[in-house]
Amino acid sequence: MSDGEPLAVRLDQVTAGWIEGKPALRSASLTIAARGVTGVVGPNGSGKSTLVELISGYLRPWQGTVQVGGAAPDSGSVRSRRRICRTAPALFGLMTVRDHLVLSARAPGGDLDVQVRRAERLGLGPWLDENAGTLSSGTAKKLWYLFCTAGDFELVVLDEPFNALDLGAVDVVVDEIVRWAEDRAVVVVAHQPPAGLPVEAVVDLETAGHRG
Structure with missing residues (x-):
């Protein structure tokens, strides 16, 4: 049972990173739907891990806002559902x-x-x-x-979940993702997603936010 808004993810003009003066994301705006599979793509250094940690609430933006289900990512109403x-x-x-x-x-x-x-x-x-x-x-x-x-849970973020897995395990993970995506949000960061992964939307961090 949901305790709040569906757990869609929204970034509005977010600048964030790990080293002062070297943002991994600059003025990034994007939305991730509260249902289905969303793939996150971009070359190394484009901010994929930064996005994961913004959604987790571990990393806070230098500028702009991050919301998960209409609330701050580190709020109690979000943590138990993500x-x-x-x-x-x-x-x-x-x-x-x-x-x-x-x-x-x-x-x-x-x-x-x-x-x-x-x-x-x-x-x-x-x-x-x-x-x-x-x-x-x-x-x-x-x-x-x-x-x-x-x-x-209502939202799961999987950062390179298929790395080091055998083909049988990949099939099992894809099967679970398909099931979850029927009524939940699944965010998948993967350089080479398996062919059977039903990605319904793609977030390209090269266009969502400029590095610099």
């Missing part, structure tokens, strides 16, 4: 795969049985009792994806 899956896994090395699933199931609407079934579909069954620190890059990426997308 999921962010960054590029690099940040797992707990001494916790097992199962431990991560248990922890992720504490997210709003989370369910451990659901998380275990998702893990098995991704081929993680044999590694449930292995420590995360021993996993290969592809296996760690699968666990990270599960960890970041647990429970009920």
Whole structure:
């Protein structure tokens, strides 16, 4: 059940970055719909990761406004309804795969049985009792994806979710994205999205905001 406006994303004349005087986005304005799959494209350095962190609320704009569902991205009304899956896994090395699933199931609407079934579909069954620190890059990426997308949400941002995944896992992720997009917003940052990904809108950061 929604606690506010649908979680569309709006940037209005946003300038932001990580190094003072070197904005990754300059005067960027864009809208991401509250339903369907939106692809984010642009060359390296065009501000894709900056956009992810603006939506997450971790990064605040130097100028302009960012709204998610009509509210500030770091507001409590947004946080519980949004999921962010960054590029690099940040797992707990001494916790097992199962431990991560248990922890992720504490997210709003989370369910451990659901998380275990998702893990098995991704081929993680044999590694449930292995420590995360021993996993290969592809296996760690699968666990990270599960960890970041647990429970009920209305908006999910996936930054390069297909990197290091085998073809079978890619198919599973695409299948979940298709299901989510029926009534939620899915934002996908991917240099080479799989052919089966049904992207309904594209945000090109080369035209949305000028770098400088």
